[in-house]
Amino acid sequence: MTRRILLVNGPNLNLLGTREPEIYGADTLADVERLTEQTAAQFGLEVRAVQSNHEGALIDAIHAAREDCAAIIINPGAFTHTSVALRDALAGVALPFAEVHLSNVHAREEFRHHSYLAPLAEFVISGAGVQGYELAVRRIATLLS
Secondary structure, eight states, X not given: OXXXXXXXXXXXXXXXXXXXXXXXXXXXXXXXXXXXHHHHHTTTXXXXXXXXXXXXXXXXHHHHHHHHOSEEEEEOGGGGGTOHHXXXXXXXXXXXXXXXXXXXXXXXXXGGGOOSSGGGSSEEEESXXXXXXXXXXXXXXXXXX
């Protein structure tokens, strides 16, 4: 069995560290990827990271994960609340996945309360900041063991 996790970050997450730091914190996407890789290495797991502001690119990455990944950690950003296509891609590849959000989406605007992905996810982490990615890796490692 492959020991790789696909880390997917959606639209606007390339702006981490500068975009609304009072909501999303000061850590950059590079910090998130580094933390995820370091945590995964503790469990003998590798990480392939992808970020895109384009829904189709994220779907292509999810489809490709079928070939060489055991699980997915995804922060779909705004696509959480709008993308049936992303949901269908995750359902189609049938890999266990975690949905992660830096902020507590349930304490924010009403439109952020609904996720198309959450009903399919193994688990959802919301509001733990970048530590949510670390927690997701740890839980995925447990599921894969």
